[in-house]
Amino acid sequence: MLEAIQSALSFLPDGLVTLLIILLKIFALLLPLLGAVAYLTLAERKVIGYIQIRIGPNRVGPRGLLQPIADAVKLMFKETILPTNANLFLFILGPILTIGPAMAAWAVVPFDDGLVIADIDASLLYILAMTSLGVYGVIIAGWASNSKYAFLGAMRSAAQIVSYEIAMGFALVGVLLAAGSLDLGEIVNAQQGSVIQWFMWPLLPLFLIYFISGLAETNRAPFDVAEGESEIVAGFHVEYSAMTFSVFFLAEYANIILISLLTATMFLGGWLSPFEGILPESMLTGGGLGLLLGSGIHWLLLKTAFFMFLFLWIRATYPRYRYDQIMRLGWKVFIPITIVWLMVVAAMVVGNVGPWFD
Amino acid sequence: MEQTIFYIFSTILVLSAGAVITVRNPVFAALFLVLAFFTSAAIWILLEAEFLALTLVLVYVGAVMVLFLFVVMMLDINLTVLREGFARYLPVGLLVAVIMVAQLVYIVGPARFGLDKFPAPPPRDADYSNTREIGLVLYTEYLLAFELAAVILVVAIIAAIALTLRKRIKTNFMKPEEQVLVKSKDRVRLVKMATEKQDD
Numbered sequence: 001m002l003e004a005i006q007s008a009l010s011f012l013p014d015g016l017v018t019l020l021i022i023l024l025k026i027f028a029l030l031l032p033l034l035g036a037v038a039y040l041t042l043a044e045r046k047v048i049g050y051i052q053i054r055i056g057p058n059r060v061g062p063r064g065l066l067q068p069i070a071d072a073v074k075l076m077f078k079e080t081i082l083p084t085n086a087n088l089f090l091f092i093l094g095p096i097l098t099i100g101p102a103m104a105a106w107a108v109v110p111f112d113d114g115l116v117i118a119d120i121d122a123s124l125l126y127i128l129a130m131t132s133l134g135v136y137g138v139i140i141a142g143w144a145s146n147s148k149y150a151f152l153g154a155m156r157s158a159a160q161i162v163s164y165e166i167a168m169g170f171a172l173v174g175v176l177l178a179a180g181s182l183d184l185g186e187i188v189n190a191q192q193g194s195v196i197q198w199f200m201w202p203l204l205p206l207f208l209i210y211f212i213s214g215l216a217e218t219n220r221a222p223f224d225v226a227e228g229e230s231e232i233v234a235g236f237h238v239e240y241s242a243m244t245f246s247v248f249f250l251a252e253y254a255n256i257i258l259i260s261l262l263t264a265t266m267f268l269g270g271w272l273s274p275f276e277g278i279l280p281e282s283m284l285t286g287g288g289l290g291l292l293l294g295s296g297i298h299w300l301l302l303k304t305a306f307f308m309f310l311f312l313w314i315r316a317t318y319p320r321y322r323y324d325q326i327m328r329l330g331w332k333v334f335i336p337i338t339i340v341w342l343m344v345v346a347a348m349v350v351g352n353v354g355p356w357f358d
Numbered sequence: 359m360e361q362t363i364f365y366i367f368s369t370i371l372v373l374s375a376g377a378v379i380t381v382r383n384p385v386f387a388a389l390f391l392v393l394a395f396f397t398s399a400a401i402w403i404l405l406e407a408e409f410l411a412l413t414l415v416l417v418y419v420g421a422v423m424v425l426f427l428f429v430v431m432m433l434d435i436n437l438t439v440l441r442e443g444f445a446r447y448l449p450v451g452l453l454v455a456v457i458m459v460a461q462l463v464y465i466v467g468p469a470r471f472g473l474d475k476f477p478a479p480p481p482r483d484a485d486y487s488n489t490r491e492i493g494l495v496l497y498t499e500y501l502l503a504f505e506l507a508a509v510i511l512v513v514a515i516i517a518a519i520a521l522t523l524r525k526r527i528k529t530n531f532m533k534p535e536e537q538v539l540v541k542s543k544d545r546v547r548l549v550k551m552a553t554e555k556q557d558d
Contacts, residue, residue, distance in 0.1 A: 015359070090389075121487050125412040132420025136392070139424065143385060143431050151431075158428050162421055169416075182489055325534070 025117045029106055037253040038068035044312050051316040078242035083146060086239065090144035095240070095247035098137025102251040105130035105258055110185045112271045112297045124172055124182045127262065128165075131217065134255065135161040138219075138226065138236045141248070145239035153235025156323060157219060157226030163330040164216040164223075170338035171210035174203050174345045175266045178356070188270035193355075194277025200267040202348060202356045205341045207267040209334050211307070214259035216330070218252060221315035225323055260307030264300060271300040364404055371397040384430045392423045406482060409489040 009017045042057065042064065049056025057064040082088060108123035110116040120126060135158055142154020176182055178199055179190040191198050200207045216223040227235040237248045264270060273295040285294055292298075321329070352358045374397065377390040395418045402411035465471070496504050 120408065122408050122412055122489050125409065125416065125489070129412045129415040129420060132416055135420070135424055136427075139427055139431070140389070143427075155428065155432075158424055162424055165421065182487075328534070 022117070026107075029117060030103065033103075033106065033254060033257070034250070036257055037250055038072065040253050040257065040308060041071065041249075042068050043308075044315075047309065047312045048316045051313070072246075075242055075246040080242045080244055081239075083239050086146045087144040090140050091239075092244070094137050094141030094144055095244050095251075096137070097140060098134055098251040099247050099254070101130045101133035101137075102254045102258070106254075108184060109258070109261060110188065110265070110270070111300060113185070113189075113295075115297065116185065119185065120183075122182045123184045124176060124187070127184075128169060128172060131255070131258070132161075132165055134217075134251070137248075137251070141240070142236035145236075147239050149232040149234075149238045150236050152232050153226045153238070157236060160219075160223065160225065160326055160330070161217055163327060164213040164334070167209055167330060167334035167338055168213040168217060170335065170342060171203075171206040171213065172266070174206040174338070174342050175199060177342065177345050177349055178203060180349075184265055184270075187266055188272060191269040191272060192276065195269075195274050196277075196355055198267065198269040198272075199356075202353075203267060203341070203345065205337055206345075207263070209338055210267070211259075211263050211310070213330075213334065214263065215311065215314065216326070218255045218259060218311075220252075220256065220311055222318040222321050223326060224320060225326065230320075256308060256311050257304065260311065261300070261304045263307050264303035268303045269299075270303075271295050271297055273299055360404060364401065367397050367400045367404070371401065384433070385427065388423065388427045388430050391426070392419055395419050395423065406479070406486075407488060409492050 009020060012020070045067075046056040046064070057067040060066045060070045082091065105127050107118045108116060108120055108126050110119075110123075138157045138161075139154045142150045142152075142157070145151070175187060179187040181187060181190070187199075215221075219226045225231075225235075227237075229235075232238070237245055240248060273293060275293050276295070279293060347353075349357050371394055374390045374393040378387050378394060381387050381390065395414060399411040399414045399419075402408075402414065
């Protein structure tokens, strides 16, 4: 398909064709992503509804399926309120700086063997760098709003994100030690073989810590002290309305999907089929059933959906952490565990411990 | 093409670096410093040094500058007080500036620096791993320097902890590990008493 587009555009100069193709790829990624974000909000309300023995939204469209569209239309046509004494430039920059990195990180995510926008060598590092930029949006929004609640939310969030980034980074160091590569595609390929080969087994503590730090990094319950609606109203985005607010919302949900997808990619074998090594090779290749049972993007999406459900499940189940407990968990529990397990992983790699590193 | 990109980024870099020291608001100064770091990371990417560039973004932009902003936002800086000693400190400042410029010119002046001395590195293949190369060099040729840096960092961490670790006797903090082990009989004591006769 790409070649067809390329030849259809051949009357344009070469550089422009490359640019157009890159833009097309970005659109092909971002449109489904934004759709997924919209329907994740509906899924969240439905799932939490059923957990709390309610029905959840069911008025707009059949079984409430058009609710995200109604929400989007409402948010678009509401008035954007700009606080009088706020720093307007930074006030607008805040949401942009939140959504920018949240979208940019997707550039290196591999969906299938070779199905990636930018196949760069240090993609793991790139993801870590991009997700670490998201905190600026929160801090700037909180400061520029000129509101005490917003500022408190920003301060809490800054401290929390910086603390959990360390544990997250160490967990990723474990992954790169095990895979011997910073390339997400190669990390997945290093888990080939069978379910036992997936990195969640040799890296079990890092896997759990990565996912929990992901909860904290995305400011989700039970780590949502940055919003803390019962304490500081809505935290850093208390002054935001309409589209500026929904941009924060989009970024948060895009980050949830990203963290879920990365957890699936790095610890659960990404697009690899769980039937590898169990069913005979002939059933996993070829058309028909082979397409379904064999490796492919559908397994990645399924695994991602599982982690996204975990995000919602956890939110509906656990009460919010107290701030000092969050700091204690991050610094005194997670970081020591990751450091110890890094040494274990290094020893396993050096000692060729089977069945993962032989 | 590459040159155009380089000039765009270096213009942004120079302008934002200038803005760091000229803008009034310290929060804006910190944000311009973030922009300066980010653009220099972009220039390093142009040089195919992706590991250094991404580490710069990760460490300096993602962590150090966040803490900087954190502190700067909490400070209530009075600019007039800050500018009081400007004339008095000017000679010292100028002296330091002149020495620094002289050092810079000595190192990166035309005698030692330039395209003829450091030609642009030849472009590598697509699968060339900058990270692996740095790791290999760091853990073989420069192992001693690397380990020394690690030791200094550990000492700094221990010093930072030792400086801030003080036991305040008067604060009532809770110990979660004791809290979870608490039994009802630790908190409530049920006492059986004979009923007393009420006085009329």
